[in-house]
Amino acid sequence: MTDPHWLHDDAVVVDTHNDLIVLVDHFDRRDQPDHFARFWLPELRAGGVDVQVLPICIEEQFQSEGALRRTLLLVERIHQLAAEHSDDVALCLTGADIDDATSSGRMALVIALEGAHGVGQDPELVRTMARVGVRVVSMAHFGRTFLADGSGLDETSRGRLTPEGITALREMEELGIVFDISHLGIAGVEDVLSLATRPFLATHSACLGITDIHRNLGDEQLKAIAELGGVVGVAAAIPFFIDADAPTADRVVDHIEHIIGVAGIDHVGLGPDFIDDYYQNVYGGWLGEWALPTGDLAYRPAEISRPSDLPKITEAMVRRGFEEQDIRKVLGENVLRVLRDVMGRPAR
Numbered sequence: 001m002t003d004p005h006w007l008h009d010d011a012v013v014v015d016t017h018n019d020l021i022v023l024v025d026h027f028d029r030r031d032q033p034d035h036f037a038r039f040w041l042p043e044l045r046a047g048g049v050d051v052q053v054l055p056i057c058i059e060e061q062f063q064s065e066g067a068l069r070r071t072l073l074l075v076e077r078i079h080q081l082a083a084e085h086s087d088d089v090a091l092c093l094t095g096a097d098i099d100d101a102t103s104s105g106r107m108a109l110v111i112a113l114e115g116a117h118g119v120g121q122d123p124e125l126v127r128t129m130a131r132v133g134v135r136v137v138s139m140a141h142f143g144r145t146f147l148a149d150g151s152g153l154d155e156t157s158r159g160r161l162t163p164e165g166i167t168a169l170r171e172m173e174e175l176g177i178v179f180d181i182s183h184l185g186i187a188g189v190e191d192v193l194s195l196a197t198r199p200f201l202a203t204h205s206a207c208l209g210i211t212d213i214h215r216n217l218g219d220e221q222l223k224a225i226a227e228l229g230g231v232v233g234v235a236a237a238i239p240f241f242i243d244a245d246a247p248t249a250d251r252v253v254d255h256i257e258h259i260i261g262v263a264g265i266d267h268v269g270l271g272p273d274f275i276d277d278y279y280q281n282v283y284g285g286w287l288g289e290w291a292l293p294t295g296d297l298a299y300r301p302a303e304i305s306r307p308s309d310l311p312k313i314t315e316a317m318v319r320r321g322f323e324e325q326d327i328r329k330v331l332g333e334n335v336l337r338v339l340r341d342v343m344g345r346p347a348r
Contacts, residue, residue: 002324008314012102014051014332014339015044015307016136016233016271017182017204019114021054021074023278024081036081039277040307041088047307050102051092051332051339053136053203053271054078055114068125071118075132078111093133094176095340110339112136112180112203116168121146123167130175135343136203137172138180139165140188148188161191173198176345178338181205181225182215182233182271189221198347199229199338204271206234206241207258215241219262226263229341231334233271234259236304236313241273247304249316256317256330265326269335270313276305 020040027035044052056074058067082091090101092108101108111134119125129137139148139161147165161169169192172179179200181189192200202225208216217225217232225232235241236252243251259268303312317327 002318002327004315004318005311007318007324007327008048008311008331011048011314011328012050012332012336013048013310014053014269014335015047015049015310016053016201016269016335017055017112017114017235017273018052018307019055019057019273019275019278020052021078021081022057023281025074025077026278026282028077034084037085041085043307044107047310049107049307049310051098051108051110051336053110053112055112055136055138055203056118057114057141058117067117067120071113071129072132075111075134078109079133082109091133092343093135094344095336097344098336098339110135110343112138114138114180115141115183116147117141119147119168121164123147123164123171126168126171126177127175130177134177135339136178136180136201137168138183138203139168140185141183148184160187161195166191166195169195174347176342176347178342182235185214189217193221193224193228196228198342199231200225200342201230201269201335201338202232202271204233204235204238204241204273206238206255207262209262210255210258211242213241222259222263222267226267229338231267231269231338232259232263233269233335236270236272237274237276237306237309249303249309249312252304252313253316253320257320260326265329266334266337268330270310270331272304272307272310274306 024035056071058070082089089107089109092098092101092110098108113134116137116139147168148161180203181192182202182205206216208218234252234255237247239247256268314327
Protein backbone atom coordinates (compact mmCIF):
# COMPACT_ATOMS: atom_id res chain seq x y z
CA MET A 1 0.00 0.00 0.00
CA THR A 2 1.22 3.52 -0.84
CA ASP A 3 2.36 5.56 2.15
CA PRO A 4 -0.31 8.32 2.32
CA HIS A 5 1.96 10.77 4.15
CA TRP A 6 4.69 10.47 1.54
CA LEU A 7 2.14 10.73 -1.27
CA HIS A 8 0.46 13.81 0.14
CA ASP A 9 3.82 15.54 0.64
CA ASP A 10 5.02 14.58 -2.83
CA ALA A 11 1.84 15.53 -4.70
CA VAL A 12 0.90 19.03 -5.82
CA VAL A 13 -2.00 20.06 -3.57
CA VAL A 14 -4.36 22.78 -4.81
CA ASP A 15 -7.00 24.36 -2.56
CA THR A 16 -9.47 26.25 -4.74
CA HIS A 17 -11.21 28.14 -1.94
CA ASN A 18 -9.97 29.57 1.37
CA ASP A 19 -11.32 32.95 2.60
CA LEU A 20 -8.26 33.50 4.79
CA ILE A 21 -7.61 37.04 3.53
CA VAL A 22 -10.78 38.29 5.26
CA LEU A 23 -9.53 36.93 8.59
CA VAL A 24 -6.05 38.36 7.97
CA ASP A 25 -7.68 41.75 7.41
CA HIS A 26 -9.80 41.29 10.55
CA PHE A 27 -6.68 40.91 12.70
CA ASP A 28 -4.80 43.70 10.90
CA ARG A 29 -7.57 46.13 11.82
CA ARG A 30 -7.30 45.08 15.47
CA ASP A 31 -3.56 45.74 15.72
CA GLN A 32 -2.67 42.06 15.49
CA PRO A 33 -0.55 42.12 12.34
CA ASP A 34 0.76 39.24 10.26
CA HIS A 35 -1.92 36.72 11.14
CA PHE A 36 -0.94 35.01 7.90
CA ALA A 37 2.56 34.22 9.16
CA ARG A 38 1.43 33.36 12.68
CA PHE A 39 -1.44 31.06 11.77
CA TRP A 40 -2.19 30.45 8.11
CA LEU A 41 1.26 29.83 6.71
CA PRO A 42 2.06 27.06 9.25
CA GLU A 43 -1.40 25.56 8.66
CA LEU A 44 -1.02 25.60 4.88
CA ARG A 45 2.44 24.07 5.12
CA ALA A 46 1.17 21.36 7.46
CA GLY A 47 -1.58 20.62 4.95
CA GLY A 48 0.89 20.38 2.08
CA VAL A 49 -0.84 23.16 0.14
CA ASP A 50 1.15 24.20 -2.94
CA VAL A 51 -1.44 26.38 -4.68
CA GLN A 52 -3.95 28.49 -2.77
CA VAL A 53 -6.81 30.33 -4.45
CA LEU A 54 -7.70 33.36 -2.29
CA PRO A 55 -11.32 34.46 -2.80
CA ILE A 56 -12.41 37.95 -1.83
CA CYS A 57 -15.84 37.61 -0.25
CA ILE A 58 -17.59 40.92 0.44
CA GLU A 59 -19.42 41.07 3.75
CA GLU A 60 -23.06 42.23 3.70
CA GLN A 61 -22.31 45.70 5.05
CA PHE A 62 -20.10 46.41 2.00
CA GLN A 63 -22.26 44.83 -0.70
CA SER A 64 -23.74 48.05 -2.07
CA GLU A 65 -21.80 51.27 -2.50
CA GLY A 66 -18.82 49.97 -0.51
CA ALA A 67 -18.24 46.81 -2.56
CA LEU A 68 -15.68 48.14 -5.03
CA ARG A 69 -13.67 49.92 -2.34
CA ARG A 70 -13.67 46.83 -0.12
CA THR A 71 -12.70 44.58 -3.04
CA LEU A 72 -9.73 46.75 -4.00
CA LEU A 73 -8.56 47.07 -0.39
CA LEU A 74 -8.47 43.27 -0.06
CA VAL A 75 -6.77 42.89 -3.44
CA GLU A 76 -4.11 45.30 -2.23
CA ARG A 77 -3.77 43.36 1.03
CA ILE A 78 -3.04 40.18 -0.94
CA HIS A 79 -0.38 41.99 -2.96
CA GLN A 80 1.16 43.27 0.27
CA LEU A 81 1.06 39.81 1.83
CA ALA A 82 2.84 38.32 -1.19
CA ALA A 83 5.53 41.00 -1.00
CA GLU A 84 6.00 40.59 2.74
CA HIS A 85 6.43 36.82 2.43
CA SER A 86 8.14 36.53 -0.93
CA ASP A 87 10.42 33.75 0.32
CA ASP A 88 7.37 31.59 1.05
CA VAL A 89 4.66 32.61 -1.43
CA ALA A 90 4.30 34.09 -4.90
CA LEU A 91 1.32 35.88 -6.41
CA CYS A 92 0.60 34.18 -9.75
CA LEU A 93 -1.07 35.54 -12.88
CA THR A 94 -0.54 32.59 -15.22
CA GLY A 95 -0.15 28.85 -15.11
CA ALA A 96 3.54 29.33 -15.87
CA ASP A 97 3.82 31.55 -12.78
CA ILE A 98 2.30 28.74 -10.70
CA ASP A 99 4.80 26.24 -12.06
CA ASP A 100 7.69 28.64 -11.36
CA ALA A 101 6.50 29.21 -7.78
CA THR A 102 5.99 25.56 -6.90
CA SER A 103 9.26 24.47 -8.51
CA SER A 104 11.09 26.98 -6.28
CA GLY A 105 9.38 25.66 -3.14
CA ARG A 106 7.05 28.63 -2.77
CA MET A 107 3.28 28.50 -2.43
CA ALA A 108 1.42 29.89 -5.43
CA LEU A 109 -1.34 32.39 -4.59
CA VAL A 110 -4.19 33.17 -6.98
CA ILE A 111 -6.64 36.05 -6.41
CA ALA A 112 -10.34 35.28 -6.86
CA LEU A 113 -13.61 37.16 -6.44
CA GLU A 114 -16.50 35.43 -4.70
CA GLY A 115 -19.72 37.11 -5.83
CA ALA A 116 -18.06 39.89 -7.86
CA HIS A 117 -19.97 42.52 -5.88
CA GLY A 118 -17.30 45.06 -6.76
CA VAL A 119 -18.08 44.71 -10.47
CA GLY A 120 -21.65 45.82 -9.82
CA GLN A 121 -23.54 46.39 -13.05
CA ASP A 122 -20.45 47.35 -15.05
CA PRO A 123 -18.95 44.31 -16.83
CA GLU A 124 -16.08 46.48 -18.10
CA LEU A 125 -14.74 46.41 -14.53
CA VAL A 126 -13.86 42.76 -15.17
CA ARG A 127 -10.95 44.16 -17.17
CA THR A 128 -9.95 46.34 -14.23
CA MET A 129 -10.01 43.28 -11.98
CA ALA A 130 -7.78 41.44 -14.46
CA ARG A 131 -5.30 44.35 -14.40
CA VAL A 132 -4.95 44.15 -10.60
CA GLY A 133 -4.36 40.40 -10.68
CA VAL A 134 -7.76 38.70 -10.31
CA ARG A 135 -7.75 35.34 -12.10
CA VAL A 136 -10.86 33.48 -10.81
CA VAL A 137 -14.36 34.98 -10.54
CA SER A 138 -17.82 33.87 -9.40
CA MET A 139 -20.85 36.08 -10.07
CA ALA A 140 -23.00 35.58 -6.99
CA HIS A 141 -22.89 34.49 -3.38
CA PHE A 142 -26.10 33.42 -1.63
CA GLY A 143 -28.15 36.39 -2.82
CA ARG A 144 -28.60 38.54 -5.94
CA THR A 145 -26.04 40.65 -7.75
CA PHE A 146 -26.32 42.72 -10.93
CA LEU A 147 -24.79 39.76 -12.78
CA ALA A 148 -26.67 36.71 -11.49
CA ASP A 149 -28.73 35.13 -8.73
CA GLY A 150 -27.14 32.94 -6.08
CA SER A 151 -28.37 29.45 -5.27
CA GLY A 152 -30.05 30.71 -2.10
CA LEU A 153 -32.74 32.27 -4.31
CA ASP A 154 -33.60 29.12 -6.28
CA GLU A 155 -36.96 28.70 -4.58
CA THR A 156 -38.10 32.25 -5.36
CA SER A 157 -36.40 33.59 -8.46
CA ARG A 158 -35.19 30.94 -10.91
CA GLY A 159 -33.00 33.80 -12.10
CA ARG A 160 -30.67 33.37 -15.04
CA LEU A 161 -27.54 35.35 -15.79
CA THR A 162 -28.48 38.95 -16.45
CA PRO A 163 -27.41 40.61 -19.73
CA GLU A 164 -24.54 42.15 -17.76
CA GLY A 165 -23.68 38.71 -16.43
CA ILE A 166 -23.49 37.25 -19.93
CA THR A 167 -21.23 40.11 -21.01
CA ALA A 168 -19.04 39.55 -17.92
CA LEU A 169 -18.75 35.84 -18.72
CA ARG A 170 -17.58 36.66 -22.25
CA GLU A 171 -15.10 39.19 -20.88
CA MET A 172 -13.68 36.62 -18.48
CA GLU A 173 -13.21 34.05 -21.20
CA GLU A 174 -11.57 36.60 -23.47
CA LEU A 175 -9.18 37.81 -20.76
CA GLY A 176 -8.16 34.44 -19.37
CA ILE A 177 -10.08 34.64 -16.10
CA VAL A 178 -11.30 31.28 -14.81
CA PHE A 179 -15.06 31.29 -14.27
CA ASP A 180 -16.39 29.82 -11.00
CA ILE A 181 -19.95 28.46 -10.85
CA SER A 182 -20.04 27.75 -7.11
CA HIS A 183 -22.95 29.64 -5.49
CA LEU A 184 -24.74 30.24 -8.80
CA GLY A 185 -28.43 29.38 -8.89
CA ILE A 186 -29.69 26.47 -10.98
CA ALA A 187 -30.71 28.60 -13.96
CA GLY A 188 -27.44 30.52 -13.86
CA VAL A 189 -25.46 27.29 -13.94
CA GLU A 190 -27.48 26.17 -16.95
CA ASP A 191 -26.71 29.47 -18.68
CA VAL A 192 -22.99 29.02 -18.09
CA LEU A 193 -23.11 25.43 -19.33
CA SER A 194 -24.78 26.60 -22.54
CA LEU A 195 -22.58 29.68 -23.08
CA ALA A 196 -19.11 28.73 -21.86
CA THR A 197 -16.41 27.91 -24.38
CA ARG A 198 -13.51 27.35 -21.97
CA PRO A 199 -13.03 25.04 -18.97
CA PHE A 200 -14.12 26.45 -15.62
CA LEU A 201 -14.29 25.52 -11.95
CA ALA A 202 -16.84 24.95 -9.24
CA THR A 203 -14.37 26.01 -6.57
CA HIS A 204 -16.30 24.80 -3.52
CA SER A 205 -19.32 22.61 -4.16
CA ALA A 206 -20.42 19.02 -3.55
CA CYS A 207 -22.90 16.43 -4.83
CA LEU A 208 -26.66 16.87 -4.76
CA GLY A 209 -26.92 13.10 -5.17
CA ILE A 210 -25.45 12.66 -1.68
CA THR A 211 -26.46 15.81 0.21
CA ASP A 212 -29.65 17.56 -0.87
CA ILE A 213 -28.90 21.28 -0.49
CA HIS A 214 -29.21 24.10 -3.00
CA ARG A 215 -25.45 24.71 -3.08
CA ASN A 216 -24.65 21.27 -4.48
CA LEU A 217 -24.53 20.07 -8.08
CA GLY A 218 -26.73 17.45 -9.71
CA ASP A 219 -25.43 14.59 -11.83
CA GLU A 220 -26.43 16.18 -15.15
CA GLN A 221 -24.58 19.33 -14.16
CA LEU A 222 -21.51 17.30 -13.20
CA LYS A 223 -21.54 15.58 -16.59
CA ALA A 224 -21.88 18.88 -18.43
CA ILE A 225 -19.01 20.43 -16.45
CA ALA A 226 -16.83 17.47 -17.43
CA GLU A 227 -17.77 17.80 -21.10
CA LEU A 228 -16.41 21.36 -21.01
CA GLY A 229 -13.22 20.20 -19.31
CA GLY A 230 -14.07 21.70 -15.94
CA VAL A 231 -13.35 20.57 -12.38
CA VAL A 232 -15.42 20.51 -9.17
CA GLY A 233 -13.55 21.32 -5.96
CA VAL A 234 -15.25 19.43 -3.12
CA ALA A 235 -16.16 21.72 -0.23
CA ALA A 236 -14.73 19.43 2.41
CA ALA A 237 -15.03 21.65 5.49
CA ILE A 238 -18.63 22.86 5.27
CA PRO A 239 -20.96 20.63 7.29
CA PHE A 240 -24.18 21.24 5.40
CA PHE A 241 -22.58 20.73 1.96
CA ILE A 242 -21.21 17.32 2.92
CA ASP A 243 -23.50 15.88 5.56
CA ALA A 244 -25.85 16.85 8.36
CA ASP A 245 -23.13 16.03 10.86
CA ALA A 246 -19.50 17.04 11.23
CA PRO A 247 -17.45 16.59 8.05
CA THR A 248 -15.18 13.58 8.04
CA ALA A 249 -12.49 12.56 5.58
CA ASP A 250 -14.51 9.53 4.56
CA ARG A 251 -17.58 11.64 3.84
CA VAL A 252 -15.47 13.94 1.67
CA VAL A 253 -14.25 10.90 -0.25
CA ASP A 254 -17.87 9.79 -0.69
CA HIS A 255 -18.43 12.98 -2.66
CA ILE A 256 -15.16 12.56 -4.55
CA GLU A 257 -16.14 9.02 -5.55
CA HIS A 258 -19.59 10.17 -6.64
CA ILE A 259 -18.09 12.82 -8.95
CA ILE A 260 -15.66 10.26 -10.36
CA GLY A 261 -18.51 7.85 -11.03
CA VAL A 262 -20.59 10.48 -12.81
CA ALA A 263 -18.04 12.77 -14.47
CA GLY A 264 -14.73 10.89 -14.44
CA ILE A 265 -11.48 11.05 -12.51
CA ASP A 266 -10.25 14.13 -14.40
CA HIS A 267 -12.97 16.42 -13.07
CA VAL A 268 -12.70 16.51 -9.29
CA GLY A 269 -10.46 18.43 -6.92
CA LEU A 270 -10.44 20.02 -3.45
CA GLY A 271 -12.08 23.30 -2.43
CA PRO A 272 -12.45 22.84 1.33
CA ASP A 273 -13.69 26.35 2.31
CA PHE A 274 -11.95 26.53 5.70
CA ILE A 275 -13.96 29.28 7.42
CA ASP A 276 -14.46 27.80 10.88
CA ASP A 277 -11.72 29.99 12.35
CA TYR A 278 -13.27 33.05 10.72
CA TYR A 279 -16.61 32.42 12.40
CA GLN A 280 -14.95 31.70 15.71
CA ASN A 281 -12.90 34.91 15.70
CA VAL A 282 -15.44 37.25 14.12
CA TYR A 283 -18.73 35.90 15.49
CA GLY A 284 -17.52 34.07 18.58
CA GLY A 285 -18.92 30.70 17.55
CA TRP A 286 -18.20 27.77 15.28
CA LEU A 287 -19.77 27.43 11.85
CA GLY A 288 -21.92 24.53 13.01
CA GLU A 289 -23.46 26.68 15.72
CA TRP A 290 -24.19 29.43 13.22
CA ALA A 291 -25.39 27.39 10.26
CA LEU A 292 -27.07 24.16 11.27
CA PRO A 293 -30.66 24.02 12.54
CA THR A 294 -29.81 21.21 14.95
CA GLY A 295 -30.30 23.15 18.16
CA ASP A 296 -26.97 21.72 19.35
CA LEU A 297 -24.81 24.70 20.23
CA ALA A 298 -21.99 22.38 21.32
CA TYR A 299 -21.54 21.25 17.70
CA ARG A 300 -17.93 21.35 16.52
CA PRO A 301 -16.56 19.97 13.24
CA ALA A 302 -14.12 17.36 14.48
CA GLU A 303 -12.06 16.03 11.61
CA ILE A 304 -11.86 18.40 8.62
CA SER A 305 -11.77 22.05 9.65
CA ARG A 306 -8.30 23.47 8.83
CA PRO A 307 -5.63 23.03 6.13
CA SER A 308 -3.57 20.79 8.39
CA ASP A 309 -6.43 18.27 8.14
CA LEU A 310 -6.04 17.80 4.38
CA PRO A 311 -3.69 14.78 4.66
CA LYS A 312 -6.59 12.88 6.25
CA ILE A 313 -8.39 13.00 2.89
CA THR A 314 -5.37 11.42 1.20
CA GLU A 315 -5.26 8.76 3.92
CA ALA A 316 -8.94 7.99 3.28
CA MET A 317 -8.38 7.68 -0.47
CA VAL A 318 -5.45 5.32 0.09
CA ARG A 319 -7.56 3.21 2.45
CA ARG A 320 -10.22 2.88 -0.22
CA GLY A 321 -7.73 1.66 -2.77
CA PHE A 322 -7.42 4.71 -5.03
CA GLU A 323 -4.56 4.45 -7.52
CA GLU A 324 -1.67 6.81 -6.77
CA GLN A 325 -2.10 8.73 -10.03
CA ASP A 326 -5.79 9.22 -9.35
CA ILE A 327 -5.05 10.61 -5.89
CA ARG A 328 -2.58 13.05 -7.44
CA LYS A 329 -5.27 14.19 -9.87
CA VAL A 330 -7.76 14.82 -7.08
CA LEU A 331 -5.24 16.61 -4.86
CA GLY A 332 -4.23 19.11 -7.50
CA GLU A 333 -3.38 17.98 -11.01
CA ASN A 334 -6.93 18.31 -12.33
CA VAL A 335 -7.29 21.92 -11.15
CA LEU A 336 -3.79 22.75 -12.37
CA ARG A 337 -4.83 21.63 -15.85
CA VAL A 338 -7.63 24.21 -15.89
CA LEU A 339 -5.46 26.97 -14.44
CA ARG A 340 -2.71 26.32 -16.99
CA ASP A 341 -5.19 26.22 -19.86
CA VAL A 342 -7.13 29.38 -18.98
CA MET A 343 -5.46 31.59 -16.38
CA GLY A 344 -3.89 34.67 -17.92
CA ARG A 345 -4.25 33.24 -21.42
CA PRO A 346 -6.55 35.37 -23.60
CA ALA A 347 -8.99 33.48 -25.79
CA ARG A 348 -7.72 32.91 -29.30
